[in-house]
Amino acid sequence: MASGINLVLIKGSKGYDISELVSEIKWSGRKGSSSRSIDVTLLDDEDRSRAGIEVEKGHQCIFCYDGKELFRGIIMQTKQTHKKTMTFKAYDNGIYLANNKDTFEYSNKTVEQIFKDICKRFGIPYSKASSSNFKIPELTKSKTTAWDALCDAMSQVYSSTGVRHYIDSDKGSMRLQKRQDNIKQWVIETGANIISYTNTVSFEKVKTRIKAVSSEGKVVAEKKNTSLEKSIGIMQDIIQPDEELNKGQLNNLVAGTLKEKSTPERTLKIEALGITDVISGIGVCAIIPALGIKTTYYVDEDSHTFSDNYHKMTVTLNLANDAEYDRDWTKTQRGVSGGGNGNYKVGDVVNFKGGYHYVSSDAKSATGGKRSAGKAKITYINKGAKHPYHLVGGAYNNLDGNCNVYGWVDSDTFS
Incomplete structure (x- = not known):
């Protein structure tokens, strides 16, 4: 058995520790996939009596490493060889998003509302759904997977607001989260x-100019990278933003989109x-x-x-x-007021006083030891969160000094 591994097989309401049979575990995932998976290699005898795994009976497993749960899901495939080993593949709850098809019709719904409706429709438990103020004007998907509908919804939010979402599974429950958090x-x-x-x-996917058009096809904002066009020529993309955005927000959206796509x-x-x-x-x-x-x-x-x-x-x-900049392009550029520190915006260089940082803006406890003081750059702002600023210290960029903060911090930890 590989050290630190704990693997429990769930049969009905009972759990069986089969850690001693484990030879190797591969745990993997990728962008664009609805689920993460594990491939487990077990020592085996030919009649499967040692593990007793049968995919037809919906057996599940829980994989922990060094005391931390990494995976929980359903076993979907088994394989045995003459080498007296058995392998099985299991997927987390996201597999149900990929394996369920239906017709989906939504009007003026947020991605949060769509996510919750789809989970309830197919009996998929969820524990978190990050809120979004943007209402998707229309989403109609006929005879497609739940995952495809959610990807379309997240894509529309990103195209219109610059806020990127993703979905994962944690301890048997799905979560919709903002990527920047x-x-x-x-x-x-x-x-x-x-x-x-x-x-x-x-450079194969680079764009040199962006046009924002209304639902009637009218150009409402545009921007181009003239210096890049001199080098590689014109490569244009078109986006259709939320029609409720004002002129300043449209310009921010187009500028932000070009900044990303021209890179x-x-x-x-x-x-x-x-x-x-x-x-x-x-x-x-x-x-x-x-x-x-x-x-x-x-x-x-x-x-x-x-x-x-x-x-x-x-x-x-x-x-x-x-x-390096605020992904929510619909916001103004005034920055966010922070607990007596004045107004700060993404990209500002500040002086970190030293102290603790957190892995997320709403984490309950700090991670790692105390971080050293020095210059740091604000890379994200999450207004209203427990730890609203994400700082990257000079040890990890071109700033002077050896400040090693790299995480979310409280508003009073820098000036």
Whole structure:
């Protein structure tokens, strides 16, 4: 059995610890997939009596590592070989979003309302649904999967407001979350935990100009990157924003969209020592001095392997173009008032006083030890949260000093 692994098989209302049979577990997920999965290799005898797993009976499993639950889901596939091993594959609750089809019709509903309705429709438990003020004018999906309908809803919110959502499963319940609320403090670095890497830069999806058009086809705002067009020519994209946005908000939306889409796609594939919190949907700071890389990326795909007292991970990262400015393009640029510190906005450089940071803006307890004082940059603001500001210290960017804050902080911890 690999050290630290605890695997429980659920048959009906009873749980059976089969950790001693485990040879290896691969736990993985990727952007665009409705669910995460595990592939488990067990020591086996040919009649399956040691584990007694039968997919037809809806057996489920719970996988924990070092005391922390990482996965809970239903076993969907088993396989046996002449080598006296048995493998099974299980998926979390997100599989029900991909395996249920229906016709979906919504009018003037938020993504939160659509998410809750779909979960209730198919009896899928949920524990969190981040609120959104934007109402999707119309969403009609005929004879398609629940996952496809939700992806369409999240895409419309992103196109109209710049706010990105994602869905995951935690302890058997689905969650709808804002992606910007889940920028973690984890750092992966050569000479520390990176084993190998491959870096790719691509201009294939770059856009040089953006037009916003109304439902009648009228251009209501546009912006272009003239210097980039001199190099690669015109590559245009069209968006249809929320019709309730004013002129200033439209200009912010178009400018923000162009800023992201005119940036080349940078993909970094890394093999590193495993960190269980580093999974698809979160952000990490990658530091590779040989490539001049010291910035934030989103995890698009991850695969964690647990075996022989060893945990390693392979992650595919995409540059977080939205980590340097406020993703909610419909907001004004005045900033957010913060507990006597005055008005701050994304991108401001502040002096962190030293202290603790948190992995999310609403976390109940701090993570890691005390962070050192010094210059830091505000990369996110979540107005009204317990810890409303996300700071990245000078140790992880081009600011002076060795401030190692990398997470959400209270409003009185900097000036």
